[in-house]
Amino acid sequence: MAFMSSFRRVLGGSASALPSQFAAIRHNTTLTSPKLFISGLSRLTTDEKLKQTFSEFGQIEQAKVITDRATGRSKGFAFITYSTIEEAEKAKEGMNGKFLDGWVIFVDPAKPREYRPPPQAQQESSDNGFKVNKTIGWCG
Numbered sequence: 001m002a003f004m005s006s007f008r009r010v011l012g013g014s015a016s017a018l019p020s021q022f023a024a025i026r027h028n029t030t031l032t033s034p035k036l037f038i039s040g041l042s043r044l045t046t047d048e049k050l051k052q053t054f055s056e057f058g059q060i061e062q063a064k065v066i067t068d069r070a071t072g073r074s075k076g077f078a079f080i081t082y083s084t085i086e087e088a089e090k091a092k093e094g095m096n097g098k099f100l101d102g103w104v105i106f107v108d109p110a111k112p113r114e115y116r117p118p119p120q121a122q123q124e125s126s127d128n129g130f131k132v133n134k135t136i137g138w139c140g
Contacts, residue, residue, distance in 0.1 A: 033088075041103060049100075053095070058087025065077075092107045096108075
């Protein structure tokens, strides 16, 4: 209890005002692309359900729930692309912090994919001529 009172003093206000401050920070970003990143999705949310829910804000070009390659289950996030930035902005304002399939979702601008160099397999050879394969052991 003492921790919360000192925490409130540091913030200079009440603890109840804290979530609204964070919500204001989250809403201040402006979109530069019509592509949105949706996080916090239920594992039961499908592409069709996502498209149906977000279609009230404008014309959707693509709605894709990202799934795990091995299991085929949702990873809990998705991307939606609208035809205009204005429609994407309306969807962001209208759906951020709302419930979808029983889970609170967050809508943020999508960031461009970062470049990742492809992994390179490196074979080490010892002084006696054998190669070391780190995943299996010694190879001749």
